[in-house]
Amino acid sequence: MQSVFKKLKLIMRQTFIISAVIFGVLGIVFTILPLGTIAFLPIGIAIILSFLAIKKSTHKQGKFPKIILFISTLTLLVVIGKVVFIKDVVVIDKQFEIKKEESKKEDIKDLEGL
């Protein structure tokens, strides 16, 4: 019976670690992409899963889940930093501005003919 529990614990630990890695990678990808607060979702899941993996690990086994937890927390801080410090701005597009001016001149010509 004890061996069954041990096996179950091992399977759970591995599941938590694999899932944490998947969500952690997803979190990093979302952080690189301009997806804003959406990145919190996979990062949050990765943190929870890596924490659970630590809980299911022995002292010797705990190193890898701790690394995942550390990376996920770091990614979380990066996202928070991006949300707080980087403001949404629109770059002045010179080509677009020129096009607009030309379009306006053309419109006035059209309107003169009406």
Add this chain to the structure above:
Amino acid sequence: MKKISILLCFIFTIGLAFSQTDSSEKLVYAASYNMSGLMTQLAQVTMSTEIIKTSKKSFLHLSWEAATFSKWDKFFKIRDAYETYVDPVTLKPSLYKRNIYEGGYAKTEKYIFAANGRSINSTTRKKNNQETKRTFAIGGSSRDIISMIYKLRTVDFSKFKPGQSASFIVVFDEKEYPVYVKYMGLETVSAGNLGKKQCFKLSIAARTNKLTGKDKNLIWLTADTKKVPVLIRFSIPVGTGQLSLANAIGI
């Protein structure tokens, strides 16, 4: 791509309108799209109005521009411009232009309305394609989507009962669509630099598959003489989103 274009057209032009008495108004909105249940800001929409004078008469120029925030430009750049020139008194459109660039897809469209308002001379061009010209008949009350919204802002909703509707005919993509606007009641909504405002809550419906859900395409107009669009929520086949007023100048 067409769906994105429709989405943008809907969310951005729905907000373009201003009080009949003002000739220069600038409204800046943040456009967000629902991704996995979280609203993500994608673009800035600027809506402005001005008087344009020709040698014969004056026109009211209504324009809006949509541009993705710089962080999105590398992934999906949007630079859209929708414009219409209307008679300042009758609000009848004379010239309508659409110039869109959405992630590599480009299209230009120009409608010149006949003086009697019964036909349109249309010139369209899609990226790398030849320009096509055609003339098509329209109903006397048909208008482009921008001037329709302007007209909407002149409707006195204070006299409406919840559930009561107003209707319009809109010309879009060289087709006429009936649009119904249902008054749903009063609600207080955050309106950017204007603070919290009591608003007319309106539901927009059109006989088209471009809008989805019942009472899911909503617009809140301030319940005053200006009727500023402060919040727009939309539901289309590819998702949901909103346009919220960030800054209003010249109100």
